[in-house]
Amino acid sequence: MDGEIPRELAEEMDSFDPLAEFRNRFIITNPHMIYLDGNSLGRLPAATPDFLDAVVRKDWGAGLVRSWQTWIDWAGCLGDRLAVHALGARPGEVTLSDSTSVNIYKLAAAALDAAPDRGTVIIDADDFPTNRYVMQGLAAQRKLTPRAVQSHVDNGLDLDVLRAALDDDVALIVLSLVSYRCGALLDMAAVNVAAREVGALVLWDLSHAVGVIPIALNAVGADLAVGCTYKYLNGGPGSPAFLYVRTELQPVLQQPIWGWFGQRDQFQMGSDYDPLGHIERFLVGTPPLLSLAAVDPALTLMEQADVTRVREKGMRLGQLIVELADRWLPSHGFRLASPRRAEHRGSHVSLAHPDAWRVCQSLAEDASVICDFRVPDRLRIGPSPVYTRFVDVWDAMDRLRDLVANRSYERFPQERTRVT
Numbered sequence: 001m002d003g004e005i006p007r008e009l010a011e012e013m014d015s016f017d018p019l020a021e022f023r024n025r026f027i028i029t030n031p032h033m034i035y036l037d038g039n040s041l042g043r044l045p046a047a048t049p050d051f052l053d054a055v056v057r058k059d060w061g062a063g064l065v066r067s068w069q070t071w072i073d074w075a076g077c078l079g080d081r082l083a084v085h086a087l088g089a090r091p092g093e094v095t096l097s098d099s100t101s102v103n104i105y106k107l108a109a110a111a112l113d114a115a116p117d118r119g120t121v122i123i124d125a126d127d128f129p130t131n132r133y134v135m136q137g138l139a140a141q142r143k144l145t146p147r148a149v150q151s152h153v154d155n156g157l158d159l160d161v162l163r164a165a166l167d168d169d170v171a172l173i174v175l176s177l178v179s180y181r182c183g184a185l186l187d188m189a190a191v192n193v194a195a196r197e198v199g200a201l202v203l204w205d206l207s208h209a210v211g212v213i214p215i216a217l218n219a220v221g222a223d224l225a226v227g228c229t230y231k232y233l234n235g236g237p238g239s240p241a242f243l244y245v246r247t248e249l250q251p252v253l254q255q256p257i258w259g260w261f262g263q264r265d266q267f268q269m270g271s272d273y274d275p276l277g278h279i280e281r282f283l284v285g286t287p288p289l290l291s292l293a294a295v296d297p298a299l300t301l302m303e304q305a306d307v308t309r310v311r312e313k314g315m316r317l318g319q320l321i322v323e324l325a326d327r328w329l330p331s332h333g334f335r336l337a338s339p340r341r342a343e344h345r346g347s348h349v350s351l352a353h354p355d356a357w358r359v360c361q362s363l364a365e366d367a368s369v370i371c372d373f374r375v376p377d378r379l380r381i382g383p384s385p386v387y388t389r390f391v392d393v394w395d396a397m398d399r400l401r402d403l404v405a406n407r408s409y410e411r412f413p414q415e416r417t418r419v420t
Contacts, residue, residue, distance in 0.1 A: 005324060010394040013320075019313055022305055022386045026234075033368040034396045038384025039208060039348040040372055042234030047297040055293045071289055075240075076280060078295050082242055085303045086233075087206070087225070088216035093244055095279045096229070096292060100207055100241040101130040102257075103226040104174070106282055107243060108138055110253035111172045111201045111224060118171035119144050122162070122200075126151045128180045131205055135174050144171070154337045154350075156184020163194050170200040177215070178208035178346030181374050183318075183338045185213065185346050189220035196221070207231060210242075212314050212347040212385060214307050217244055224249070232347065232384055233302055235295040243282055251277050259284030305386050313385040315342035317393055321349045321381055324397040332404040337378055348382035350374070355409060357416055359400075362409035367399035373420040 014020060026043040035043060059067040079094035087094060097103065112121070123135045125148040132148075139146040149165045151157035156179045166173075173195055178185050188204065195202045204225040209215060211232030217225060225244040229235035245253065258273040260266050261283035265274075275281040302310075319342045325334060329351070337352040339345050353359055360373040372380050383393055403409060 005320075005327065005394070007391065007394050007398075010320070010390040013316070013390040017313065017390070018309055019305055019386055020389070022301065023389065025301060026387045028387075030368070033370065034392045034399075035370045036381050036383050036388065036392070036396055037370045037372050038388065039231055039346075039380065039382030041230055041237060042232060042298070042384055043387055044236070045234055045297050045301055047300070048236065048294055051297045052290060052293055055290065060289075074289070074292055074296075075283065075287055078292070078299060079242060079279070081299050081303065082210075083244070085299070086210055086215065086307055087244060088214070089218055089244055090247060092279055093217075093247055093250075094242055095283060096240045096242050096295065097261075097283050097287060098241060100205065100226050100228045101134060102284075103241050103243040103282075104131060104134045104203065104205065105138070106255045106257060106284075107203055107224045107226060107245065107253075108135060108172060108174060109256040110282075111203065112138060112142060112144070113256070114253055115171035115201075118169050118200075120147050120167075120169045120171065121145070122147050122149060122165055122170055122173040122175075124149055124151050124157055124175055126153060126157075126179070126181060127174070127176055128205065128207070131174055131176065145169075151179070151184075152182075154182050154352075155339050156182060156344075157186060159187065159190055159194070162191065166194060166198045166200065168198050170195075170198055173200055173202045174205070175202065176205040176208065178206075178213065180208055181378060181380075182350050183208070183345045183348045183380075185209075185339075185344055188215075188222065192221045192223075208346050208348070211302055211307065212310055214311055217246075222246065229295050229298070233295070234298040234384075234386075236291065236298070238288070239291050239295050239298075240287060245279060245282060250279060250281065255282050255284075257284045261285055261287075301386060310385045314347035314383070315345075317383045317385060317388060317390065318342055318345055318347060318349050320390060320393050321383070321397065324394065325349075325351055328397060328401040329404070332401070334404075347385065348380055350378045350380050352377050353379060353404075355414075357420065358409040358412040358414060359404065360420070361412040362403055363396075363400060365412075366408050367396075367403050369396045369399050371396075373416075 083089035206227035
C-alpha cells in the first residue's frame with residue numbers, strides 16, 4: 001500500500017481518545033512492555049487488590065461465616081450488572097458460576113433434554129475446543145448426531161453454510177459470537193432467526209465478545225449464552241464464568257447437575273431436589289468467593305467505560321493493526337488471517353506466518369511485546385481498548401517489523417511449550 005503511517009498519527013489518535021484515562025486505572029508495572037493479549041487475560045484493575053484485601057481481612061477475617069449473609073447474593077447481583085451493562089439482558093437472566101466449559105455442559109444438556117424427539121446438534125468445526133469437546137461428549141452419551149459445519153479459518157462461519165446444515169432434527173446449535181482464532185464476528189440476530197425457523201435453540205459462547213462488543217441478547221431473541229470474565233472484563237485468572245437463560249425458558253429447562261445452590265429454600269436441607277424457578281436454578285455448589293469478588297471492581301470499570309465507546313475504539317485499534325501489517329509485513333512472510341473489515345471482527349486480529357510460534361516467543365523475549373500463538377500458524381494480537389493506546393499498537397508493529405527483518409526469531413525453538 002502507498003503512504004506511511006507515522007507514529008505522530010497514533011499519538012494524535014491517543015490525544016482524542018475518550019477512554020484514555022482508563023489506562024491509569026490498571027496496574028502497569030513495566031511501561032516498556034506492550035501487552036496485546038487482552039483477548040486471553042485482561043490486565044489487573046488497580047482497584048482489585050484493595051477490594052480483595054477487604055474481602056479477605058474484613059469479610060473472611062473478621063466476619064467469618066456471618067459474611068455469607070452478603071456473599072450469598074453476589075453471583076446474582078454481579079449477573080444483573082452484566083445483564084444490564086454488557087449483555088442487553090434483563091435482571092434475573094444472568095448469573096455467575098463455574099467455568100465456561102461447565103456452563104456449556106449445563107445449558108446444552110438442559111436444552112437437549114427439552115427436545116427428546118430431535119437427534120442432531122450443530123457445532124462449528126473450528127470453534128474453541130472445549131465447546132466442541134463438550135458437545136461431542138453429550139452427543140456420544142445420548143446417541144445423538146454431532147453435525148459439524150466448516151467455517152473458514154480466516155473469515156469465520158458463512159451463514160449460508162450454517163443454514164444448509166439446519167433441518168427439523170436439529171435440537172441445538174452451539175456457536176461462538178467471535179471466533180477465538182481469527183476474530184470473525186457472527187450475525188447473532190440472523191443465526192437466531194435461522195434456528196427458530198427449524199425449531200432449534202442456540203447456545204452462544206460470548207467469551208471473546210463480552211466487554212468489547214455491544215450485545216443485545218433480548219433484542220435479537222437469544223435463548224442461551226455463556227462466557228468468561230477474565231478476558232476483556234478483566235476479572236482475573238480463573239474468575240467465574242457467566243450464563244444467560246431467557247426468562248421464558250428458565251422454568252422449562254432443568255439443568256443436569258443438581259446442587260444445593262440451585263435448590264428452593266436451600267438451608268431447609270430438603271431430602272429431594274426441588275429447583276428454583278428462576279436463573280439460580282442453574283447454580284450448583286458453593287462459589288469460589290475470592291475469584292467471584294475480583295469481578296466486582298472489574299465490572300465497575302466496564303460500566304463506566306461504556307461498551308459502545310469500547311467497541312468504537314476497538315475497531316480503530318484493529319484497523320491500525322491491519323493497515324500497518326499491510327504496509328510493513330507482507331515482504332516478511334505475513335498475511336492477514338482475520339476479516340479485513342473492522343465491523344466483521346471482534347477486538348483481536350490474527351496474522352499468519354510460517355514461523356508464527358517462534359515470532360511470538362521472540363516478540364516477548366526480545367521486543368517486550370506480549371501476544372499469543374494459535375495453531376497452525378497464527379499470531380493473535382489482542383489490544384484491549386480500555387487500557388491499550390494507539391501508540392502501543394504502532395510501537396508493537398514497529399518492533400515486530402524490526403524483529404522479522406533481522407530474523408532474530410530463528411534462534412527460538414520450533415517445539416511448542418505447554419502454554420502458547
